[in-house]
Amino acid sequence: MGAGTVTRHLFDIRPGTLVAREAELGEIASLTAAAARGRGGAMLVVGDAGIGKSTLIDEAAAQLDGWRVLRAGGIEFESELPYSALHQLCAPVLDHRNGLPAPQRRALDTVFGLHAGITPTPMLVGLAVLGLLSAAARRGPVFCVVDDAQWIDVGSRQLLAFVAARVAAERVAMVFAARDAASVSELGRLPTLSVVGLTDSEALTLLRYRTPLGHEAAVVQRILAEAAGNPLALVEFARDAGPFGLPGDAGHGTVEHRFVNRFLRLPTPTRSVLVLAAAEPTGDLVLLRRAMAIQGLDGADLAAAEDSGLLVAGSRVHFRHPMARSAVYRSSGAGARRQAHAALAAGTDAEIDPDRRAWHRASAITGPDEEIAAELERSAGRAQRRGGLAAVAAFLERAARLTPGRSRQARRLLAAARARLGSGAPAAARELVDEAERLQPESADRGAARLLRATIDYHLTRSIPATIALIDAADGAGPDEVRETYLEAFASLMFSVDEPGRLRRLALHIRERTPQRRPPRPVDLLLQAFVEQNLRPVDEAMPVMRRAVDAFLEHARTPDPNPWWMERACVLSIDLGDSDAMEEITDRQVELARAQGAYAILPHALRFQAVARTIVGRFADAHVCIIEARAVDEAAGTSNLVGSDLMLAAWRGDIDSFREIRETLHGRVGVNPTALHYANGVLCNGGGDHEAALDALLLVRDQHRRGAYTVNAFHHELVEAAAYVGRPEEAEESAGWIGDVARVNPNAWTTGAHLLACALLDPGLGAQDHYRAAISRFADSRMRVHYARARLLYGEWLRRIGRRSDARVELHAAHDLLSTIGARGFAARAARELDALGEPSLADDADPLAGLTARELLVARKVASGAGTKEVAALLFVSPRTIDAHLRNLYRKLGITSRRQLRELLR
Numbered sequence: 001m002g003a004g005t006v007t008r009h010l011f012d013i014r015p016g017t018l019v020a021r022e023a024e025l026g027e028i029a030s031l032t033a034a035a036a037r038g039r040g041g042a043m044l045v046v047g048d049a050g051i052g053k054s055t056l057i058d059e060a061a062a063q064l065d066g067w068r069v070l071r072a073g074g075i076e077f078e079s080e081l082p083y084s085a086l087h088q089l090c091a092p093v094l095d096h097r098n099g100l101p102a103p104q105r106r107a108l109d110t111v112f113g114l115h116a117g118i119t120p121t122p123m124l125v126g127l128a129v130l131g132l133l134s135a136a137a138r139r140g141p142v143f144c145v146v147d148d149a150q151w152i153d154v155g156s157r158q159l160l161a162f163v164a165a166r167v168a169a170e171r172v173a174m175v176f177a178a179r180d181a182a183s184v185s186e187l188g189r190l191p192t193l194s195v196v197g198l199t200d201s202e203a204l205t206l207l208r209y210r211t212p213l214g215h216e217a218a219v220v221q222r223i224l225a226e227a228a229g230n231p232l233a234l235v236e237f238a239r240d241a242g243p244f245g246l247p248g249d250a251g252h253g254t255v256e257h258r259f260v261n262r263f264l265r266l267p268t269p270t271r272s273v274l275v276l277a278a279a280e281p282t283g284d285l286v287l288l289r290r291a292m293a294i295q296g297l298d299g300a301d302l303a304a305a306e307d308s309g310l311l312v313a314g315s316r317v318h319f320r321h322p323m324a325r326s327a328v329y330r331s332s333g334a335g336a337r338r339q340a341h342a343a344l345a346a347g348t349d350a351e352i353d354p355d356r357r358a359w360h361r362a363s364a365i366t367g368p369d370e371e372i373a374a375e376l377e378r379s380a381g382r383a384q385r386r387g388g389l390a391a392v393a394a395f396l397e398r399a400a401r402l403t404p405g406r407s408r409q410a411r412r413l414l415a416a417a418r419a420r421l422g423s424g425a426p427a428a429a430r431e432l433v434d435e436a437e438r439l440q441p442e443s444a445d446r447g448a449a450r451l452l453r454a455t456i457d458y459h460l461t462r463s464i465p466a467t468i469a470l471i472d473a474a475d476g477a478g479p480d481e482v483r484e485t486y487l488e489a490f491a492s493l494m495f496s497v498d499e500p501g502r503l504r505r506l507a508l509h510i511r512e513r514t515p516q517r518r519p520p521r522p523v524d525l526l527l528q529a530f531v532e533q534n535l536r537p538v539d540e541a542m543p544v545m546r547r548a549v550d551a552f553l554e555h556a557r558t559p560d561p562n563p564w565w566m567e568r569a570c571v572l573s574i575d576l577g578d579s580d581a582m583e584e585i586t587d588r589q590v591e592l593a594r595a596q597g598a599y600a601i602l603p604h605a606l607r608f609q610a611v612a613r614t615i616v617g618r619f620a621d622a623h624v625c626i627i628e629a630r631a632v633d634e635a636a637g638t639s640n641l642v643g644s645d646l647m648l649a650a651w652r653g654d655i656d657s658f659r660e661i662r663e664t665l666h667g668r669v670g671v672n673p674t675a676l677h678y679a680n681g682v683l684c685n686g687g688g689d690h691e692a693a694l695d696a697l698l699l700v701r702d703q704h705r706r707g708a709y710t711v712n713a714f715h716h717e718l719v720e721a722a723a724y725v726g727r728p729e730e731a732e733e734s735a736g737w738i739g740d741v742a743r744v745n746p747n748a749w750t751t752g753a754h755l756l757a758c759a760l761l762d763p764g765l766g767a768q769d770h771y772r773a774a775i776s777r778f779a780d781s782r783m784r785v786h787y788a789r790a791r792l793l794y795g796e797w798l799r800r801i802g803r804r805s806d807a808r809v810e811l812h813a814a815h816d817l818l819s820t821i822g823a824r825g826f827a828a829r830a831a832r833e834l835d836a837l838g839e840p841s842l843a844d845d846a847d848p849l850a851g852l853t854a855r856e857l858l859v860a861r862k863v864a865s866g867a868g869t870k871e872v873a874a875l876l877f878v879s880p881r882t883i884d885a886h887l888r889n890l891y892r893k894l895g896i897t898s899r900r901q902l903r904e905l906l907r
């Protein structure tokens with residue numbers, strides 16, 4: 001079945017039960033048959049209320065022999081309780097969590113309230129749920145049914161969508177039912193089965209099966225017309241049709257009104273039981289009986305509620321149809337609802353389920369109550385620890401509504417707005433800020449509201465005006481908050497040059513408003529370094545930059561460091577020419593982000609790690625980092641940042657990939673033009689087109705002069721391009737910068753680069769000493785690719801002055817190392833030089849991994865490095881069975897049969 005919409009009808013094929021035609025069942029049966037063979041999948045069933053979605057799915061489930069059927073359903077007025085649908089679905093198989101990797105097991109324990117723990121990220125919880133279902137499926141195939149998906153809590157829906165996209169290698173079939181696809185946008189990529197109403201002939205057959213049609217033909221036609229093909233409406237209307245074919249009270253012909261009429265005709269005790277059941281969505285029969293006892297109701301009243309045809313009381317209590325629950329709850333009257341919630345709150349164990357008790361207590365009162373508001377606030381704290389930001393906001397909003405006192409109410413509304421923003425609902429967050437401001441909060445809260453509003457606008461647009469507004473709003477924040485806000489805004493504007501000098505003005509603004517903190521945190525030193533880098537000459541700014549990098553190195557070595565902002569310290573280490581710090585910081589950030597489940601920063605960390613590995617010539621490792629970053633982006637639904645992709649393609653000399661990536665940038669917001677021009681300069685230098693390289697790199701220099709931040713490695717490329725096209729005057733500024741860095745911060749990379757610049761710009765034979773000294777310095781460093789390029793440049797110079805024999809030695813060495821690294825453009829340049837010397841053409845060895853997909857390549861690299869199947873599955877946010885499938889495919893492509901052979905191949 002494709003991803004399009006399949007339209008089907010429903011039809012009653014046996015008396016007493018509404019089931020699907022064979023065609024409809026066949027759609028779901030195809031899904032489950034594939035899952036039984038280990039090719040799992042998911043489907044979205046959409047259609048109006050009462051159209052028969054649940055009956056269709058129930059009939060499909062009834063035909064599954066030996067399957068584990070897991071169910072969850074949404075309830076309209078409980079849609080924000082944290083992970084409530086996930087609880088329903090996973091509770092029967094939670095025992096399988098014991099076999100999961102420790103981080104996943106801890107995430108489930110935290111989310112389900114089994115143990116206290118660090119707040120897990122949604123992606124980690126999603127991976128844990130996938131592992132849970134995979135483990136359950138090892139005992140037999142699993143059929144997951146999620147009804148009324150439009151009403152399940154957002155957190156559950158996002159996680160289940162994540163899981164649904166990753167069950168392809170599992171014996172798991174998932175079916176979601178919803179009113180329409182627009183209400184469950186998270187599930188929009190699933191194949192969709194659209195269920196529509198019956199034809200008149202099908203509807204008439206259904207009426208004959210389900211009701212004694214003692215009506216005249218005109219009345220039957222009126223029922224058919226009113227029901228409009230809706231099976232539930234047909235049955236309900238015909239059950240109690242008036243003399244003109246209208247259900248109950250004429251003029252109110254909806255199915256929900258039919259349920260309302262039936263409810264209102266029941267005795268008061270029966271109605272009370274139904275209201276309790278409607279207000280308690282978990283279907284807990286023990287709790288329902290406890291609440292009934294509090295209200296003086298007994299088993300006979302429960303039996304009467306069942307006899308009404310609205311309620312089914314098995315091991316769990318549920319309504320015959322979600323519209324029946326809604327009809328009962330809405331028509332019961334505010335007083336009856338409050339009494340029901342009060343009884344349910346009294347019957348709920350405060351130790352076992354304090355949050356649901358607080359929710360019921362809040363629904364049982366009408367006016368302000370600080371005790372209950374504080375209880376809801378504590379529930380928000382617990383929801384925060386479980387990772388349910390939508391639930392945090394819901395609890396805090398309810399707490400604010402019950403809070404006496406305008407200032408405290410405003411404070412809680414602002415806290416709810418922060419949670420709404422964090423949960424991905426900026427429009428709702430803005431409405432809460434508006435409401436808080438109308439309460440005329442205290443001065444500190446007014447400043448917080450202003451900053452929060454600016455933050456919302458910043459996250460919505462990431463535009464320069466929004467960033468400027470964020471900076472202005474931050475001026476009134478607390479000392480630590482203002483520094484981090486300034487740093488985020490500064491980082492956002494670093495590569496923007498909408499107005500010359502803007503970054504410098506911002507740096508002055510920050511310097512004036514942020515007195516030095518004692519003792520400074522690493523993040524404080526980082527902000528100071530960026531400020532001073534834009535205000536002072538390079539030789540004066542570098543000691544400040546050095547302190548910031550050293551602080552992050554020290555912080556990274558502590559037992560439990562915070563991975564945030566480390567990638568910016570990596571940028572400074574590149575500007576310092578400190579390759580050791582660059583690699584240590586990026587490696588540590590990736591390690592910490594993985595261990596802590598910090599998936600918001602993991603893709604950024606991986607891409608900076610890719611940049612660091614590209615700079616030192618570890619191209620294969622850099623490629624693996626980028627593939628993993630893409631996997632995280634795909635799992636999180638975030639957009640890709642392609643600076644590292646461009647840089648690697650350029651250094652590899654991969655023209656096709658470079659052009660493909662560049663094409664994706666057209667029309668994208670937030671693209672850093674300096675990164676594109678720099679990468680283009682590297683690509684053109686590698687290919688020997690120094691004119692084009694200089695054109696691109698002069699654009700970078702122009703951006704730099706106008707105030708944009710640039711990673712200053714572009715100076716090295718510009719000197720080479722300018723020297724080769726005979727325009728040394730264009731290289732003077734860059735050569736001076738390289739010399740200042742080498743003088744203030746001497747190490748193998750900086751002094752090697754300075755010596756190479758001197759060699760390129762020396763018109764006489766004195767260049768030889770500079771070349772040899774540069775090669776010697778790079779040989780002492782980790783900078784393999786720069787060492788190889790220095791030998792290439794020296795070999796080209798030797799050939800130009802006629803020292804052919806010496807040139808062959810250098811060019812052969814450069815070609816061999818550049819080919820090994822994977823710098824194909826520069827290697828081809830060396831091969832052309834050797835051709836000019838009469839050497840036979842040198843062909844690169846065929847890459848045995850060229851036929852692998854990106855995912856297969858990542859799996860191959862990780863497995864070859866010693867990672868286990870579960871570890872690789874966690875990295876890629878898939879199940880271990882999916883990794884096994886990738887391994888089988890890549891073994892076949894490589895002609896090997898074991899991990900040992902794979903390690904030997906990639907050694």
